[in-house]
Amino acid sequence: MLGGGLDPALNAPPMRLQFGPSHPATHGTVRIVLDLDGEQIINADVQVGYLHRGFEKECESGFYYQNIPYTDRLNYSSPILCNTAYCMAVEKLLGIKTPERCDYIRVIGCELSRMADHMLCLGSSAMELAAFTPFLYLLEARELVLDHIDAMCGARVTTNAVRIGGVYSDLPEGFREFSRVKLDRALELVEDAHKILTDNIVFRRRMEGTGYLSPEDLIAYGVTGPMLRAGGIALDLRRTQPYLVYPQLDFDVPVGEHSDNFDRYLVRMEEIRQSRRIIAQCLERIPTGPVNVDDPRCRWPGKNQVFGRMEELIDQFKLVTEGGLFPPGEVYFALESANGEIGFYLVSDGTGKPYKCRVRSPSFSNMSPLGHALKGRQLADVVPTFGMTNMIGGECDR
Amino acid sequence: MAARVVKVARPQPMTRRWTPLLVGLGVAIAHFFRNLLGFARGRQDFTVYFPEQRFVQPPAMRGMPVLVQMPNGKERCVACGLCEFACPTNCITIFPAETASEVERYPEVFDIDMSRCMFCGLCEEACPEEAIVMSRQVEIACYSRRGSLWHKQDLLVPEAELKPRLDYLRPQYARK
Numbered sequence: 356m357l358g359g360g361l362d363p364a365l366n367a368p369p370m371r372l373q374f375g376p377s378h379p380a381t382h383g384t385v386r387i388v389l390d391l392d393g394e395q396i397i398n399a400d401v402q403v404g405y406l407h408r409g410f411e412k413e414c415e416s417g418f419y420y421q422n423i424p425y426t427d428r429l430n431y432s433s434p435i436l437c438n439t440a441y442c443m444a445v446e447k448l449l450g451i452k453t454p455e456r457c458d459y460i461r462v463i464g465c466e467l468s469r470m471a472d473h474m475l476c477l478g479s480s481a482m483e484l485a486a487f488t489p490f491l492y493l494l495e496a497r498e499l500v501l502d503h504i505d506a507m508c509g510a511r512v513t514t515n516a517v518r519i520g521g522v523y524s525d526l527p528e529g530f531r532e533f534s535r536v537k538l539d540r541a542l543e544l545v546e547d548a549h550k551i552l553t554d555n556i557v558f559r560r561r562m563e564g565t566g567y568l569s570p571e572d573l574i575a576y577g578v579t580g581p582m583l584r585a586g587g588i589a590l591d592l593r594r595t596q597p598y599l600v601y602p603q604l605d606f607d608v609p610v611g612e613h614s615d616n617f618d619r620y621l622v623r624m625e626e627i628r629q630s631r632r633i634i635a636q637c638l639e640r641i642p643t644g645p646v647n648v649d650d651p652r653c654r655w656p657g658k659n660q661v662f663g664r665m666e667e668l669i670d671q672f673k674l675v676t677e678g679g680l681f682p683p684g685e686v687y688f689a690l691e692s693a694n695g696e697i698g699f700y701l702v703s704d705g706t707g708k709p710y711k712c713r714v715r716s717p718s719f720s721n722m723s724p725l726g727h728a729l730k731g732r733q734l735a736d737v738v739p740t741f742g743m744t745n746m747i748g749g750e751c752d753r
Numbered sequence: 754m755a756a757r758v759v760k761v762a763r764p765q766p767m768t769r770r771w772t773p774l775l776v777g778l779g780v781a782i783a784h785f786f787r788n789l790l791g792f793a794r795g796r797q798d799f800t801v802y803f804p805e806q807r808f809v810q811p812p813a814m815r816g817m818p819v820l821v822q823m824p825n826g827k828e829r830c831v832a833c834g835l836c837e838f839a840c841p842t843n844c845i846t847i848f849p850a851e852t853a854s855e856v857e858r859y860p861e862v863f864d865i866d867m868s869r870c871m872f873c874g875l876c877e878e879a880c881p882e883e884a885i886v887m888s889r890q891v892e893i894a895c896y897s898r899r900g901s902l903w904h905k906q907d908l909l910v911p912e913a914e915l916k917p918r919l920d921y922l923r924p925q926y927a928r929k
Contacts, residue, residue, distance in 0.1 A: 492784070505810075554776070661881045720893075
């Protein structure tokens with residue numbers, strides 16, 4: 356469709372605009388080639404792959420445990436979700452069940468990551484629409500959330516917090532009180548941003564009705580996460596394929612109905628509040644007990660035994676140098692990350708290294724209908740639509 | 754106890770144009786005064802005047818990996834090479850050697866390429882001797898690439914200086 360604006364007498368070809376790969380509004384290296392007729396987009400060609408690092412190939416040359424730090428770099432705004440997805444895929448291969456306390460700690464980590472991811476997404480999207488103040492509030496809130504992750508595992512972004520059959524460390528002492536104070540303050544800041552943005556006329560005019568995708572298109576393109584739920588389809592793997600301790604928790608899955616950018620914004624805003632609820636419930640119910648599974652095939656023995664006993668010392672040497680004992684087979688495990696379904700498909704040939712590790716990354720699927728959503732729209736719709744897609748380069752390009 | 758599906762409450766179509774803007778302005782002004790008051794009272798939540806002031810890091814903090822120096826000045830490392838195996842980025846290089854003393858193996862060369870190290874902590878977790886631990890040091894910028902190659906003598910840190918990290922690690926050793 357040529358929008359009807361092209362005057363054949365002028366014989367003017369559409370203007371080609373290169374949006375990216377390095378553009379202030381593309382937080383991630385992606386190029387969108389836009390063919391413009393005035394302000395109207397005739398064709399949008401989304402080109403990804405600028406951050407391709409060969410994650411999947413790299414996984415084949417490392418032991419299973421060595422790939423955990425690489426999964427941090429997939430989605431660098433919510434790394435614990437990627438850690439957990441990878442480790443749970445390996446656990447599914449081994450067929451082990453982690454202790455309950457471990458599951459609770461993983462859920463806390465996952466929900467903190469989800470909050471941090473949504474805060475960054477909403478904040479940067481608002482900033483791209485020239486609302487700088489809520490960006491600062493949301494980043495301050497994100498810092499408070501990252502303080503928790505820092506206290507849990509010693510790093511803010513490159514967490515490496517989850518292990519195959521356990522977690523890096525138990526929750527620190529006094530985490531519940533620490534968390535209550537900090538998360539209350541973080542949620543206050545989110546509410547402040549909500550007060551500024553949600554009713555703001557400029558923000559709403561640019562978000563409402565833009566980036567529309569019909570529910571059929573969403574399903575056809577394999578879109579998951581807040582983008583799908585904003586279209587009214589309540590697919591949340593935490594609800595439909597429960598894992599960890601989610602069946603025991605009480606939370607809402609927010610869905611929209613208009614499938615536009617504003618609903619995506621509202622769904623993310625509500626998910627931050629629901630994550631807060633989940634964390635509060637987890638901290639209340641978390642049982643005592645071990646945080647690591649006692650399985651000599653994958654989990655390294657405790658250091659006291661390594662220091663003092665010969666068998667465990669040999670075990671440690673074998674596990675570190677050979678990677679562990681993994682049955683041959685193939686396995687797929689997915690969980691609900693901040694952007695949608697992140698899944699790991701592992702093929703094992705019985706050695707300590709994966710034969711193949713494939714990532715089903717939500718950003719890649721969510722990016723695929725972007726060109727379709729932009730076609731026939733205005734140039735100014737590119738920025739909010741791209742912002743609400745929340746494409747993370749590390750995850751999309753792997 | 755289950756997940757419920759709820760529709761997000763979409764605010765009414767915009768009828769009032771100015772009140773939401775004034776509400777937003779009010780929030781921003783409230784933040785301004787809060788920050789001003791906090792600054793006057795010395796609140797240091799988010800602005801840390803870096804070289805003079807430092808962040809308060811949690812006990813779990815992982816900085817660069819260093820070698821533990823025993824009171825006799827020697828390293829505790831016995832050059833078994835497990836950290837070299839565990840390192841995902843292959844940034845550790847060890848050449849073992851032997852002496853006549855009681856612990857006969859020692860690393861003749863122990864280099865860590867800090868430009869490749871990603872502070873993941875797997876070397877510390879693999880070490881069977883508590884010889885390599887993650888310190889709290891992160892300020893390792895240098896002017897040349899050669900400067901990011903740390904040798905054994907640079908990496909040795911007396912055990913007493915690593916006490917915060919060892920105090921954090923030792924309670925975890927008891928696990929199965």
